[in-house]
Amino acid sequence: MLLILKVVDVVMIVLPFICVLLAVGFFTLFERKVLAAIMIRKGPNKVGYMGLLQPFSDAGKLFCKEFVYPNRANVMPFFFAPSLMLGVSMSLWILYPLNFVDMVFVFGALQFMVTAGVSVFGVMMAGWASNSKYALLGSVRSIAQSISYEIPFCLILFSVAVFILTFMFQEIMLWQESFFVLCSLYLSGISLWLISILAENHRAPFDFVEGESELVSGFNVEYSGGGFAMIFMSEYSSMMFSSIVTSVMFFGGSELLVSFLSLFFIYFFVWIRGTFPRMRYDKLMYLGWTIFTIVPLVYLMAIVVVGYVN
Numbered sequence: 001m002l003l004i005l006k007v008v009d010v011v012m013i014v015l016p017f018i019c020v021l022l023a024v025g026f027f028t029l030f031e032r033k034v035l036a037a038i039m040i041r042k043g044p045n046k047v048g049y050m051g052l053l054q055p056f057s058d059a060g061k062l063f064c065k066e067f068v069y070p071n072r073a074n075v076m077p078f079f080f081a082p083s084l085m086l087g088v089s090m091s092l093w094i095l096y097p098l099n100f101v102d103m104v105f106v107f108g109a110l111q112f113m114v115t116a117g118v119s120v121f122g123v124m125m126a127g128w129a130s131n132s133k134y135a136l137l138g139s140v141r142s143i144a145q146s147i148s149y150e151i152p153f154c155l156i157l158f159s160v161a162v163f164i165l166t167f168m169f170q171e172i173m174l175w176q177e178s179f180f181v182l183c184s185l186y187l188s189g190i191s192l193w194l195i196s197i198l199a200e201n202h203r204a205p206f207d208f209v210e211g212e213s214e215l216v217s218g219f220n221v222e223y224s225g226g227g228f229a230m231i232f233m234s235e236y237s238s239m240m241f242s243s244i245v246t247s248v249m250f251f252g253g254s255e256l257l258v259s260f261l262s263l264f265f266i267y268f269f270v271w272i273r274g275t276f277p278r279m280r281y282d283k284l285m286y287l288g289w290t291i292f293t294i295v296p297l298v299y300l301m302a303i304v305v306v307g308y309v310n
Contacts, residue, residue, distance in 0.1 A: 020093055024236045025055030031270045038274035065225035070131060073222065077129035082223065082230035085122030089234035091115055092241045097169035097248050098255070109157055109167040112245060113150075116200065119238065120146040123209065126231070127219035138218030141281070142202065142209040148288030149199040155296035156193045159186065160249050162303050169248050176252030183250045189299060190250045192292055194268070197242045199284065201235065204273040208281050239269050 029044065029051065036043030044051035069078050092115050095108045105111050120142055127139020160182060161167050164175050176182060183190055199206040210218040220231050243265035247258045 016093065016096075017090055020090065020237060020240075021233065023240060024233050025059060027236050027240060027266065028058070028232075029055050030266070031273075034267065034270045035274045038271075059229065062229040063226045067225040067227055070222050072131045074129040074131065077125050078222075079227070081122050081126035081129055082227040082234075084125065085119060085234040086230045086237075088115060088119045088122060089237040089241075092238065095169065096241075096244065097173055097258075104170065105168070107167045108169040109161055109172075113154055113157060116153075116238070117146070117150055119234070122234070123219050126223070130219070130222040132222050134216050134221050135219045138209050138211065138221070141211070142219060145199060145202070145206070145208060145284065145288075148285055149196050149292070152192060152288065152292040152296050153196045153200055155293070155300055156189050156196065157249070159189060159296055159300045159303060162300065169245075173248050173252040173255075173258065182252070186250070186299065188295055190246075192295060193246065193250070194265075195287075196292065197246065198269070198272060199288070201239050201242060201269075203239065203269055205276040205279045206284055207278060208284065211278075240266060243269070 032054075033043045033051075044054040047053045047057045069075065092112065094103075095105055095112055095115075097108065123142040124139045127135040127137075127142070130136070160172065163182070163186075164172055166172060166175070198204075202209040208218075210220070220228060223231060240262075243262045244258065246265050247261035251257065251261050
């Protein structure tokens with residue numbers, strides 16, 4: 001009986017992460033279908049009914065391929081980097097803001113910032129360990145981009161936390177009570193936040209880390225098979241959780257409302273990719289160190305001053 005209870009506990013711990021990986025697979029299918037509609041074509045429709053089994057086919061193909069590596073690569077970091085990226089991405093889901101959980105993170109917003117910041121080390125390791133100029137340039141771009149956009153990223157998150165006086169995602173959800181308070185009061189903040197999470201997750205039009213036209217796929221150019229699949233899954237998992245955090249911070253309310261809004265922001269990621277061309281790298285860096293830093297900093301200072309006066 002004790003063994004059965006332990007097995008049940010392990011299954012209950014592992015099952016949410018399996019569900020996240022399944023959601024990542026169908027997110028890729030959703031993206032391909034939406035991009036196909038934008039380009040007026042069909043998209044994947046051969047494997048299963050309307051292509052619904054395409055994610056399983058892609059995953060099976062990638063993980064069954066041989067995992068080759070360059071002769072001059074640093075072998076241990078090269079193999080470890082995809083695991084690190086996927087592990088960091090999956091660890092974000094421990095912070096999922098359910099109202100009824102056994103473990104609650106009182107400083108969930110801070111933990112989210114810390115974990116999201118660690119993800120860049122996986123990209124840096126993958127680019128350096130590949131011992132390829134293209135991969136190294138992609139990882140250097142990732143580091144510079146992440147540093148530039150984590151500052152406004154953190155300032156906006158601190159503005160919300162200082163305004164509500166809590167770092168707990170559950171309390172931020174309940175405080176707004178479906179009235180979209182922060183979205184209305186901090187419209188410039190949500191605009192900058194959406195652009196910042198696009199840059200943080202290396203999505204178009206800020207996908208300079210991959211930069212196919214000049215870097216031949218960027219930091220993951222030397223990866224194939226299972227390693228490439230793990231990098232791919234980590235990026236999409238982070239995008240999904242960023243959509244949930246956006247819904248919680250600026251809209252809140254019930255879990256059902258947050259779920260629907262998260263789906264909308266997932267669609268937002270895909271729509272932006274199919275609509276806007278890639279920016280110039282110097283313009284991205286200029287935005288990160290000027291407008292995107294000044295506006296949330298001024299708003300944060302205003303909240304602090306008003307709170308001190310009152």
